[in-house]
Amino acid sequence: MKLVTAVIKPFKLDDVKTGLKDIGVVGMTVTEVRGFGRQGGHTETYRGTEYQVDFLPKVKVEAIVEDGDVEGVVEALVAAARTDKIGDGKVWVTSVDELVRIRTGERGADAV
Amino acid sequence: MKLVTAVIKPFKLDDVKTGLKDIGVVGMTVTEVRGFGRQGGHTETYRGTEYQVDFLPKVKVEAIVEDGDVEGVVEALVAAARTDKIGDGKVWVTSVDELVRIRTGERGADAV
Amino acid sequence: MKLVTAVIKPFKLDDVKTGLKDIGVVGMTVTEVRGFGRQGGHTETYRGTEYQVDFLPKVKVEAIVEDGDVEGVVEALVAAARTDKIGDGKVWVTSVDELVRIRTGERGADAV
Amino acid sequence: MEPGDIAWVLVSAALVLFMTPGLALFYGGMDRSRNVLNMLMMNFWCLLIVPIVWVIAGFSLAYSGSGSFIGNLDWTLLSDLGIAAEDAGGDGGKLILAAIFLGMFAVITPALISGAVADRMKFSAWAIFVPAWILLVYCPVSFWIYGGVWGDGLTGWLGVRGSLDFAGGTVIHVNAGIAALAAVLLLGKRKGWPREGHPPHSMPLVMLGTGILWFGWFGFNAGSAFAANGTAIQAFMNTFLAAAAGGLVWGVVERIKDGHFTNLGVASGIVAGLVAITPGAGYVSGMSPIWIGAAAGLICAFAVRLKFKAGYDDALDVVGVHFVGGLIGSLLIGLFADPEFFGAEFEAGLLNGGGIGLLVEQFIANAVTIVFSFIVTALILLAIKAAIGIRVSDEEEDSGLDVSQHAETAYNVGEVTMGRG
Amino acid sequence: MEPGDIAWVLVSAALVLFMTPGLALFYGGMDRSRNVLNMLMMNFWCLLIVPIVWVIAGFSLAYSGSGSFIGNLDWTLLSDLGIAAEDAGGDGGKLILAAIFLGMFAVITPALISGAVADRMKFSAWAIFVPAWILLVYCPVSFWIYGGVWGDGLTGWLGVRGSLDFAGGTVIHVNAGIAALAAVLLLGKRKGWPREGHPPHSMPLVMLGTGILWFGWFGFNAGSAFAANGTAIQAFMNTFLAAAAGGLVWGVVERIKDGHFTNLGVASGIVAGLVAITPGAGYVSGMSPIWIGAAAGLICAFAVRLKFKAGYDDALDVVGVHFVGGLIGSLLIGLFADPEFFGAEFEAGLLNGGGIGLLVEQFIANAVTIVFSFIVTALILLAIKAAIGIRVSDEEEDSGLDVSQHAETAYNVGEVTMGRG
Amino acid sequence: MEPGDIAWVLVSAALVLFMTPGLALFYGGMDRSRNVLNMLMMNFWCLLIVPIVWVIAGFSLAYSGSGSFIGNLDWTLLSDLGIAAEDAGGDGGKLILAAIFLGMFAVITPALISGAVADRMKFSAWAIFVPAWILLVYCPVSFWIYGGVWGDGLTGWLGVRGSLDFAGGTVIHVNAGIAALAAVLLLGKRKGWPREGHPPHSMPLVMLGTGILWFGWFGFNAGSAFAANGTAIQAFMNTFLAAAAGGLVWGVVERIKDGHFTNLGVASGIVAGLVAITPGAGYVSGMSPIWIGAAAGLICAFAVRLKFKAGYDDALDVVGVHFVGGLIGSLLIGLFADPEFFGAEFEAGLLNGGGIGLLVEQFIANAVTIVFSFIVTALILLAIKAAIGIRVSDEEEDSGLDVSQHAETAYNVGEVTMGRG
Numbered sequence A, B, C: 001m002k003l004v005t006a007v008i009k010p011f012k013l014d015d016v017k018t019g020l021k022d023i024g025v026v027g028m029t030v031t032e033v034r035g036f037g038r039q040g041g042h043t044e045t046y047r048g049t050e051y052q053v054d055f056l057p058k059v060k061v062e063a064i065v066e067d068g069d070v071e072g073v074v075e076a077l078v079a080a081a082r083t084d085k086i087g088d089g090k091v092w093v094t095s096v097d098e099l100v101r102i103r104t105g106e107r108g109a110d111a112v
Numbered sequence D, E, F: 001m002e003p004g005d006i007a008w009v010l011v012s013a014a015l016v017l018f019m020t021p022g023l024a025l026f027y028g029g030m031d032r033s034r035n036v037l038n039m040l041m042m043n044f045w046c047l048l049i050v051p052i053v054w055v056i057a058g059f060s061l062a063y064s065g066s067g068s069f070i071g072n073l074d075w076t077l078l079s080d081l082g083i084a085a086e087d088a089g090g091d092g093g094k095l096i097l098a099a100i101f102l103g104m105f106a107v108i109t110p111a112l113i114s115g116a117v118a119d120r121m122k123f124s125a126w127a128i129f130v131p132a133w134i135l136l137v138y139c140p141v142s143f144w145i146y147g148g149v150w151g152d153g154l155t156g157w158l159g160v161r162g163s164l165d166f167a168g169g170t171v172i173h174v175n176a177g178i179a180a181l182a183a184v185l186l187l188g189k190r191k192g193w194p195r196e197g198h199p200p201h202s203m204p205l206v207m208l209g210t211g212i213l214w215f216g217w218f219g220f221n222a223g224s225a226f227a228a229n230g231t232a233i234q235a236f237m238n239t240f241l242a243a244a245a246g247g248l249v250w251g252v253v254e255r256i257k258d259g260h261f262t263n264l265g266v267a268s269g270i271v272a273g274l275v276a277i278t279p280g281a282g283y284v285s286g287m288s289p290i291w292i293g294a295a296a297g298l299i300c301a302f303a304v305r306l307k308f309k310a311g312y313d314d315a316l317d318v319v320g321v322h323f324v325g326g327l328i329g330s331l332l333i334g335l336f337a338d339p340e341f342f343g344a345e346f347e348a349g350l351l352n353g354g355g356i357g358l359l360v361e362q363f364i365a366n367a368v369t370i371v372f373s374f375i376v377t378a379l380i381l382l383a384i385k386a387a388i389g390i391r392v393s394d395e396e397e398d399s400g401l402d403v404s405q406h407a408e409t410a411y412n413v414g415e416v417t418m419g420r421g
């Protein structure tokens, strides 16, 4: 099994959720994160003092999928999250050694 | 070394912490996340407009453990987090290439 | 490619960001987390009732880097995050099978 | 004036001042967290610019002289509004007190509109819109209904015809509500609306705002008696009961229709009830405020759903609550007005032994206000649009108006905030 | 009534109205974030239903006629409460003003109970409980102590015996506090209590609520003079000092016992001091309010810990603060009452040259109230339990009452919120 | 006193009480989330300890007798401050009313200082500092300006010389502002300042606090007329206009200099305007309050940037807003004072036909206050430092003062909070 992780723009979450559901992904875990990258940040001003905001709000989506589904999931993710503007984010894939469903104790692919 | 990750119901965090401590896990890192899965969400209503809340509050627990402890940790996690109701969450295991304790620079198993 | 993950003290984030930028890391993703470890927590009191706060605020930094850069990044992270006091946190490295830049679809090292 | 009357009107003025921050929180809590500061600032802007415009010219245009349509310039720059401290027991300072008290109303009226244009209006456009609207819409409409009352007697043409508006149902709520409609039609919908949802980012702020509004509204309505007398007492009671009835009925409608008794529904109903009792607060008695509040709660609970059908993006339901609620309350005076109870000379409502006359006058006053306000509001906005534009860019809308318009973020609670540049 | 007196009582009524949203925030901030909207709504429900019940029948039952135990129906539906606007200088509107001012007290009294039943009571059960409790508990107890004062003179049996309750120590705080105890005993403990902790989800809300309560309490106590006179002034001073002393002493107790001077401790002590001075606000003078506030701060700081020993889950300490604080304040009148200072006719306290008589009467009035309120409250809740149940299901409790009872979420600040269905 | 006057002063006192929680939220919102409860408690501490100190000795020292420099002990423990309820129409209770109203000012004055010392002062040191500062700084300075006015007539040496301070520009804002400077110089900078940024953790709290402050300031200024008369009306109008002008100008300065019209800028400007009009609220008329507020908005917007150049860490700009704003307002009386308008006997300002005399007196009164307050404040803090220290440890500063000083956390909104120990 593989863990597919995507860091995306927050307002794309709905599209990503729908995109993944459409190709049969039934579960995912989402985290609010802050991203630093080429996109750069913006400046805020409080009583004349400038603050540089380097970390921009992003959303991290994690989905564990079977090995054979990885490519499809990555493509769906990219398609759904893309706005063609800087800061769209990344998708990466890592290997999962073992997976368990807590409720049932099922393991491996059955647990997805 | 392995990284054991669990996504659990928030109110189970205390039990999980205790369960892991009991078998000798001395450290863990916890993140507030939102989960999408079979459990489904609920509906909220604001001035007559319905909103679908698909992402439910979950807590992610990450603990790095030595290879030999993985099975015990997974079992303790499952035992502590289980309510037998849908949405109990998942546990998964990935491989860690290297670990360093920042304070001392210790590496590998010493750093756990 | 490798994913370098660090759990650090929150007020060290600025130093870590600068440290990583200095050695050429151009992107990272940051998450607010809570850590449990040797550092222990503190006690709060509300109307005479004591509460034990075991989970302390930490920040998780994730950066994907090319294999050859891993050692340098780890060292920079440790150097920047170190205060020599308990609770400084950990750095760990895991393997990434694949990486995609959403905006362009670039893959692998080009996508970093 | 008696010290007791001065005390009551001063307190009432302070209460009405407090309503605008209350409204800001009420709206701000309903907004998304990335736009809340823009919402607060649209309201605070009214607190900054309107008092200045008011004392320079607004008060004079809205109240001075004895014309039918508009005031003269006698009271500009507060001239000719004398006081003499030792003369407090006489009428010393009465006009200054009026300028204060009525100035508070002028502040909050354009602030009401901000809820409709949320999340997409350029702040610079809003900054120009507010004083223009005060001078070109609010002052004339006020004069039509109240002109002359602070001089030798009522001369405003709608007031003279016999329409009633105790504390500003037509002048304030119908007027601002229809202006809000004009504004959202010109501004267009927010990106993603109505597909994308915008749940309130902080309901406790909304409920705090509701509490402040109700509290302040006692000054708004009962202070409009401009004395601490029986009319003030009854206006206070009416305000109390109509708010309760409005919140109760809106809550029950939601309970029946959608299954739950919600905080936002109750808050909306309380405000609807308060809006509806405003025009009649000093004209109705007994159980009438309950019927007026209940009618507003019932009808407005449905009216806020209209925008989805009609397709105008009235973000926080200014049309559905203030326009509709104000109109209901104003028309219901035609049924419930009770001159006998107050021992005062105004026409009785249909249900209190009067004829249809008052109802007709209420209808005329509101119709005239609606047409005038809609057209002039639209013209003002078209002019601003031609000059500098009225809507933020797509990127600004996406990143939120707090950052794009004000370079600020509402909440910096977490550990990952920002470093100095 | 004089305009000055009318002005003061109107303002006081507005202040007391504002206390209920203040109380909602005070309690809501202490609650967990998943139940805060239910807490707000339990309070706002009182703002909606009590005014209606009050003018229909409550005011009449609590105050009309000249019986010993309960009012008659003379003032139902506000009948026979005339005003005449021009008559403000006489007594025109006095009864309507009383109905308003006392109505505010009726609103907040059941609201006090909500803090005890937090996190587990069915909202529908609460919705029925509130009006039933007003009619069956609050109106009779009010009459026993105050019956007749708005007519030809005091006739309520406890009042006639000589017990004193200036602004509602017995009628409001002891009464609501003991009812809260009955309610939590019937409802049972929250899941996980006391093992699981419930730290306040937003201390700034708690402190804001505390500020609003103190502010409003000046209306509560000093407004109860029903005139802007020397008694009002002294009641105001007493309210100021007792709150400060209560907060100071509670804070110091925590500093000594637990090591820190906490915000929650200070907030609790301020409220305890305000509760305790309520019954005697118009009867004590000089440094007495400091002793009364300090006594409440000291004793209540310990009383809130009792629930862990006794095993009743009084979630936000209504018993420990309102019941205990109200009782302390009411009994201490027996020591500190000072008729000479006020130039008024009531019995002097033990320390001011009086006998034990007043203390005995205070004891009797509270004992009677405690027994009656406890029993009738329990009966009302048992009836509701039999009819529709009083406690939410386990799942509803787990998921939080905001979602389960009101289909709302308090905060939607982050990026991952919700889409429209 | 007339009931109307009593009513107005009582309401004003309640409004000023409410300002301190408002100030707490204003400051607390600007602070970081880990220090907000410490900030709230520094303010609430003033609400607890000052009333007690005030009635024991403060009021007497600040106002009794007929000396030039300090009061006597005639009114300690509230002795000799009688009322007689029936005598309310006469002067019964006037002194108690004064003790109340002026006590509210004593509460908020040291609270102002808390904004400067934020994030690093030991709470125990603050706890001792406040009452010491009231007795050693605030009472004498008050007496110099107002001593004797509640007895047989003004005898305080600065007041007798002819300096004017209607509601406390010198006594409160300049005094607290310069004390704040002394305090931050002794305390030293916060760790990381000015490199590390401290953006406000909750701007909605800041704006709520601003709203409460403005609302309460009507009581502060217009209540200082101590009657509901023409002076109160004009002071109210002045307060309204100066706040608006201050906020407007500060906002515009930021718009021009930094590119945006910010909420924090507007909030700061409103407060600066309010501060500046305080000393002259009952002495100026017409458009003058606009010029005074605008001057404060303009100058303070630059003054808050001084600290970066001068290197003192005035965390929330108490010096830049209260000291500078108070001084501006106090000196501008020398230009704008208008005795004719008020029909009262005080010197006219330069622009109203007076000579330079009043300006000189204003200058002297402020200079004396600045020197005295700076020195005595520093001495008090040095004494406390020697005894118990005034600054928290590095670890306490890092972990935040909420946890280290009060064992509390402001927000527990998420799912990962805490378990009972």
Ligand SMILES: Nc1ncnc2c1ncn2[C@@H]1O[C@H](COP(=O)(O)OP(=O)(O)O)[C@@H](O)[C@H]1O
Residues within 6 Å of the ligand: A007, A034, A035, A036, A037, A038, A039, A040, A056, A058, A085, A086, A087, A088, A089, A090, C026, C027, C028, C029, C030, C062, C063, C064, C065, C101, C102, C103, C112
């Ligand atoms: N090397 C990296 N490791 C981890 N996360 C990264 C890395 N580079 C970028 N990111 C994440 O992706 C987001 C977008 O990256 P950015 O460089 O701004 O634009 P783009 O994705 O268009 O190249 C960042 O905000 C950050 O969250």
Ligand SMILES: Nc1ncnc2c1ncn2[C@@H]1O[C@H](COP(=O)(O)OP(=O)(O)O)[C@@H](O)[C@H]1O
Residues within 6 Å of the ligand: A026, A027, A028, A029, A030, A062, A063, A064, A065, A101, A102, A103, A112, B007, B034, B035, B036, B037, B038, B039, B040, B056, B058, B085, B086, B087, B088, B089, B090
């Ligand atoms: N494929 C997946 N990848 C990542 N997280 C998942 C996946 N499936 C489920 N989850 C996480 O587990 C939680 C519980 O899953 P769900 O399907 O609702 O119930 P169950 O665990 O009982 O099967 C989800 O809310 C989500 O956070």
Ligand SMILES: Nc1ncnc2c1ncn2[C@@H]1O[C@H](COP(=O)(O)OP(=O)(O)O)[C@@H](O)[C@H]1O
Residues within 6 Å of the ligand: B026, B027, B028, B029, B030, B062, B063, B064, B065, B101, B102, B103, B112, C007, C034, C035, C036, C037, C038, C039, C040, C056, C058, C085, C086, C087, C088, C089, C090
């Ligand atoms: N085994 C572990 N797995 C995951 N995270 C850990 C582990 N041990 C510690 N951590 C994280 O590192 C932080 C610091 O660890 P701690 O034991 O307190 O001190 P130190 O890093 O100095 O050994 C913890 O708060 C936690 O977030």
